[in-house]
Each structure stands twice: as C-alpha cells, then as structure tokens.
Amino acid sequence: MNFQLTQEQDMLVESVRSFVEKELLPHEDAVDRADSVPEELAAQIRAKAIAAGFYAFNMPEEVGGGGLDYLSQALIERELSKVSWALHVFVARPSKILMACTGQQIEDYLLPCVRGEKVDCFALTEPGAGSDANAIKTRAVRDGDDFVLNGSKHFISHAGHADFAIVFAVTDTYEHNGRQRNAVTSFLVDRDTPGMTIRRGPKCVSNRGYHTSEIFFDDCRVPASKVLGEVGKGWDVANAWLTAGRVMVAANCVGQAQRALDVSLQWAADRKQFGHAIGTYQGISFKLADMATEIRAAELLALNVAWKMDQGTMTDGEAGMAKLFASEVLGRAADQAVQIFGGMGLMDESPVERIWRNARIERIWEGTSEIQRHIISRELLRPLLR
C-alpha cells in the first residue's frame, strides 16, 4: 500500500493550513464570545476563500468547483476543522446534493452556490424525527402546478445565512414489508417564499456563532419546478450525499483531535508542578501517547475510507466506521486535554475548553454514534441473517 500523498496534496494541505492560521483562527475567540459572526467578517472570509481557490472545493470542475477527489477533500476538511465551525462554514462546501439540479435549477441554485453568491441549508430533521428520518411529518400536497408544504423543521444549521433551504417533505405513503413507509421528496425553497418562516433555535454549547434554526411551513406554496430530483425519490438524492458527508465529519474530527493534542503537548512541556514539567510524569505523558496513537488510527481510517470512495468501493458501513471512530477518538482526546490542562482546561481563556465543547456535537450530527453502529452491524450481519 502506498500511504504517500502527492506533491499537489502536500501543497494543498500547506495552503489551507496557512489560510486557517491567518484568516480564521485570529477571529475564533471573539466569535465564540459574541456567539455571532459579523456580516463583514463572513463576507471577507468568503471572498478570501474564493480568491484562494478553496471555495466549493467539493464540487466538480464542470460546474466551476474545485474538482478534487475525496481524499484531497478529506485533507482540506482535516485542516479547516482546526477552527470552529462558526468560521469554517464560510469557506463553504455547498451541499453536493445540488448536483441533482436540472434545467433552470442549475442557473438559479447550483451555479450561484458554487460561485459563492448563494448559500443553501439542508432541512431534514424535525422535532419528532431525528435519527428516524423516515418519520418526518412535513407534508407536501400537490395542487395544480404547485406543492403546498405544511410542517416544521428544527436544528437546521446555517439557515439564518441561507438564501434557500433544501427541504424534505412527505408526498406519498406506500407499504414495505407490511409497514407503512413515507415517500419523500426534496424541494428547493427560497427563504422569502410566503408561508415559510425561519426562527433562530436554542443556543448550542458547541461551535458558538454557528446557529441552528427552526423552519415553519404554513401553506407554503412551492412550484413543482422546485422539486430537486424526482417526486418520491428524496432519499435517493439525500443518501449518497449523507454517506460522503460522514467521511468528511471523520476528517473534521481528526483535525480537531490533533489540535487538542498539539495544545496539550505544549502545555505538558510548559506547565511545571513539583519542580518538573508535568509532561515528564507518566500520568500525563501516557495520556499524550494514547491520544497520538488513537488520532493516528482515526486519521488512517478516515483517509483510507475517503480513498475507497474515490475508487468507488466504499460501503455505508465503512463510512459509518470512520465517522464513529473518529468522533469518539475526538471525544476522548478533548476530555484528556482538559485533564492535562487541569482547572485551566475548563476556563474560557484556554482553547481546550472550546475544543471540548465543540467536540461534543460530532457524536450527534450526521448520524449519532448509535446509528453508525446500527449501519455497521447491519452490513456485517446482512449476509448471515435470513
């Protein structure tokens, strides 16, 4: 096996790392304290990301994106995640699901998102339907040339900044193995569409400045021309993208865990107790060794799975393994970092407190750890169970 990155990949990592250090990290503390990103700063980051050629790095070249393979995308995600999502998000990767756009949708949604002129949000989760996404209750009923949407969504990231939402709604039901299932359709809904209201959601402990919203649909009329993909085939549109997203979350977790290790190493070398650097005591140095070992394993898994995605051989279970393992390694690394910092690890003056808070979301969004274990075990058992 060849684990060597290409020269282009090494250069890409170097330039994203330097972008994060120069353009993003200096703002992280202020954004976290204010729990908001000033509009001018968001615009400035977006403009600099476009100029640097990072914007829409996940989209194919033929629509104006970076045209990078998944392995290179994972390397970028690893570096970007060394700063909070509140800032990372403005070096945007538009939802890849927009590649399902056809006809006028390409001009109205896909291309403006790739150029950084429009921003999307992904609206699936509802108060009664989280892990069990098929239980969504938002309904879209056909009425002439339109669909009429009623229902609500919550936890929708970045909806406050979005120009439109990719909304999942039930358009029909059918029977599968004796159970009633929902046929779901995805829609492109502009934020100023009458009948759609976006309201800031509760404050979140992770990634302050990166907000979620509740979205309400009250007889919201959406033209049939705004159906993304085919009617009733919303899961087909969503699933390929969600699976790839899990690999990118894994890469994000590796970057955050590496940051936890880097600051812990420095602290362990600088902080003296009983006359010596605390890193000279095995109680601390073994924690550092365990963190480094687990992070390396998580990195190899995340990059291997990204590489398999490029080869077209990745399975859902493998994407789940990468997300599960890397997010749990991050959780342990962030917790150990707090322990190594002692009391200072819980104070908002140290970066560790923020890393610890931000780490917590990674085991929940894009499919919880429990759901990843379901996906992995189902894949293992499928050939054996009758």
Ligand SMILES: Cc1cc2nc3c(=O)[nH]c(=O)nc-3n(C[C@H](O)[C@H](O)[C@H](O)COP(=O)(O)OP(=O)(O)OC[C@H]3O[C@@H](n4cnc5c(N)ncnc54)[C@H](O)[C@@H]3O)c2cc1C
């Ligand atoms: C900050 C944030 C941003 C988000 N951004 C978005 C977004 O942009 N768009 C979007 O659509 N959604 C978004 N989400 C929603 C996110 O994907 C869900 O929170 C996640 O899927 C879990 O759903 P839930 O919170 O309703 O938990 P639940 O599904 O209620 O789960 C609660 C607990 O039960 C466990 N559980 C559930 N079912 C099972 C089972 N069968 N077996 C074992 N354990 C189970 C879960 O693992 C979890 O531990 C976001 C969430 C947060 C917190």
